[in-house]
Amino acid sequence: MSAWSLSTLLASLHDDIQLRLGIARKALQHPGVKGDASEGVWLDMLETYLPKRYQAAKAFVVDSLGNFSEQIDVVVFDRQYSPFIFKFDEQIIVPAESVYAVFEAKQTATAGLVAYAQQKVASVRKLHRTSLPIPYAGGTYPAKPLIPILGGLLTFESDWSPALGSSFDKALKVDMHDGRLDIGCVASHGHYFHDVSDNTFKFVQENKPATAFLFRLIAQLQFSGTVPMIDIDAYGKWLTQS
DSSP, X not given: OOOOOHHHHHHHHHHHHHXXXXXXXXXXXXXXXXXXXXXXHHHHHHHHHSOTTEEEEEEEEEOTTSOBOXXXXXXXXXXXXXOOOEEETTEEEEEGGGEEEEEEEOSEEOHHHHHHHHXXXXXXXXXXXXXXXEEEXXXXXXXXXXXXXXXXXXXXXXXXXXXXXXHHHHHHTTOOSTTOOOEEEETTTEEEEEXXXXXXXXXXXXXXXXXHHHHHHHXXXXXXXXXXXXXXXXXXXXXXXX
């Protein structure tokens, strides 16, 4: 009989995330360093456990009209079908068409942070995205509809009491459009998600929130399908700009 335990393995995934976030909170005093450490924990988890068709990075997002988003802590984007990515030193820029999800990652959830995250997410969703018809041996498929870009918030703690209560819900409902934060995790308490069936936010308190959040994110990404066929020529025109 195997000595492996699936429940133990899944619990260990969360315990590792919570421990590393806790160390960043307690041991690192400089706010910028602490923030970078928190982002790194979430990025490492997503890079390790998301299917390889996805990549996660801190990045800017650009569209074919030359518009840029604000810098996003965690961008989940396509690496299989997205034909290019720009990287210079630590600065990464990805095309808007390749983006599946964007997250703000910080130590503690507050009303101010929720509003800030909504602004960041909106700066991505407002970008122009192309979608070309897809040729195949028997003809051409119509251009694929644009997939919704998921937005979210990732923290270790919450300033509210209870951590996942009415105050959090009220903050999330301030922007239910371009800045909507569809899914997120407070690693010490639980995770939340936007339920499209009744247009409300559901809060789930469990023992292993990071693992539960990861599974829910993967499930939602599965329903997103594949990113549209990008119009490379729309980006290529910028080669002639001085």
